[in-house]
Amino acid sequence: MRSWKPELFSRPALVMIDMQNAFFETPALEQQRRQVTEQCNMLLKEARKHDLLIVNVCTIHQRDKSTWTLSMLEDDQGFLFEGTEQAQHLNELDLSRAVDVIKHRDSAFWQTGLDGLLHFHRIRSLILAGVASDSCMAATAEVAFAANYRVAVAKQAVASEDPNFEKTTLLQMETLHRQPAVNTESLIKAMS
DSSP states (O other), X not given: OTTOOGGGOOSEEEEEEOOBGGGGOSHHHHTTHHHHHHHHHHHHHHHXXXXXXXXXXXXXXXXXXXXXXXXXXXXXXXXXXXXXXXXXXXTTSOOTTOEEEEESSSSTTTTSSHHHHHHHTTOOEEEEEEEOTTTHHHHHHHHHHHTTOEEEEEEEEEEOSOHHHHHHHHHHHHHHHOOOEEOHHHHHHHHO
């Protein structure tokens, strides 16, 4: 990992993305659920140990279509409605002390207040974990790069329905934005 430089990775926050029931309903992600959740819980435990900011980003939509994406509107089919079981985070995930951020689009930065929260806590680096690595996580990482946050992707704590697309996306993130996919052990060391 030529772009993983832990010495430059200061004042990190752990950002969990879309670790919600609905995203693990597909067979491909259901198969990865246990590993991803275990790895996320290891990172969460370490973040709490070092009193790091933990952000739990969830996608939530309203039934009145006010938050729907263009594709949802075109298909006249909503998803992840507020208050439903699908929208709830995974029960086995320990999100104690996490700050919730609700999003309506792929990027966790789009009209959410996430950037303000990170600035308030003087965060300079992000550890990203969750799903899907090739969509919401990549969109969040791209905006984080534009906002000058260093990003590391928690390699064992991310998942995608398409492993080949995930591999390509993670390689592109590292090549274009110097956002490496890093193993859990290295991230835990960086947190301390």
